[in-house]
Amino acid sequence: MPRFFVHPLIILSIIFTLWGTQGCRNVCAGTSADNPLTIIAVGDIMMGTIYPVDILPPDDGREMFKAIEGELKDGDIVFGNLEGSLCDRGKPVKCKVPLSRNCFEFVMPARYGGYLKEAGFSVLNIANNHLLDAGFEGAECTIANLLDTGIQMTGGATVAKFFKKGKKIAIPGFSYKASPYAHSILDIPGAQEIVAELKKDHDIVIVSFHGGAEGRMAIHIPQGDEIFLEENRGNVIRFARSVVDAGADMVIGHGPHVLRAMEVYRGRLIAYSLGNFLTYALFNLKKPNCLSVILKARIDTGTGNFLDGRLVPLRLVNGGIPEPDTSGESIRLIKELTAADIKPWSIVIEDNGIIRPLRK
DSSP: OOOOOOOHHHHHHHHHHHHHHHHIIIIISOOGGGSOEEEEEEEEEEOOBOSSSOBOOGGGGTTTTTTTGGGGSSOSEEEEEEOSEEOSOOOOOSOSSTTOSSOOOOEEOTTHHHHHHHHTOOEEEOOSTTGGGGHHHHHHHHHHHHHHHTOEEEBTTBOEEEEETTEEEEEOEEESSOBTTBEESSOHHHHHHHHHHHHHHOSEEEEEEEOSOOSGGGSSOOSSOOEETTEEOOOHHHHHHHHHHTTOSEEEEEOSSSBOOEEEETTEEEESOBOEEEEOSSSOOSTTTTEEEEEEEEEOTTTOOEEEEEEEEEEEETTTEEEEOTTOHHHHHHHHHHHHHOSSOOEEEOTTSEEEEOOO
16 A cells, blocks of 8 residues: 655644634634623613602703713613603502602603603613503503603513624513513512523523512512512512523612612622612602612623623712712622622622622
8 A cells, every 4th residue: 555755844734724723713703702792770760750740850851861871872781670650641540649658659751751762771671560650551651652762661571672792682571569561570480481481582581670678778688578568579589599590691670779789690690779770859869769870781692691890880869860979889888788698709899880700
């Protein structure tokens, strides 16, 4: 059998060519972490009310977001919790005595939807206890008005869906009170089933939930169910971790109207409450209720893991309008609450607001 001689330089050339091809696949094309999904999220939004009388921000709300609007422009998805009806019709039926201290109804003018769009919002949660403040007519009117402005919403059967960075993203909405507009956080197996089903057809699933007790005494997250105003407001830690177990890639909580702890669970970011973002005139804004943040989080589009992010500290002033807070008090509060309420420690929160997973 004839033998062939292959020069060593030819062999080396082949090796380097093969390595270079594979190396370009790994390096030249980049990884999913090089093209992350940026989520911007804020807490509760209540822009005054038109019932039973107009109680609205100065200049009809045109300047509501001016102090912070630049912070809402650089996200792939910008999320908030719309706390009430956005509609010029519909009759509130919840409170026997409007504007009482024990019952709240929030009916915002439909035109304010345009301000939300201009500020940068792309999706709003409607799975909460105030969507029906103007009845079912008000709820349907709110949905129609948001659609007209080009803002998606999430709650119950309505799931916000996006296509960003080449990935399909779904955002389902849950609340402690089930309705056609909200899945229940009390039904954890059902919530897991919903998330798992969405995960089959979507690369990223971000869960929004409205739950937990309310007010200054609710800054700490208890173990177990939270009972407030004789209602079961859910076991929020169990709920959030359970939906991550089912496939959720991020969990955003709201409803307590105060800031709460954060954690990284199985590589996924959970924010248990982002506090009040813009709550005009009808809320108690003594500390800690007036402290807020804008959460900016980067997610690996390939794995769903939380990469890093930033907390932008805010303070609500002039009746409930957000403005930047250079003192960073809200960052320190979240850091303290996280250290007290979440075990084991899983997230690094720096004094300048930078957040990242704790590397063990």
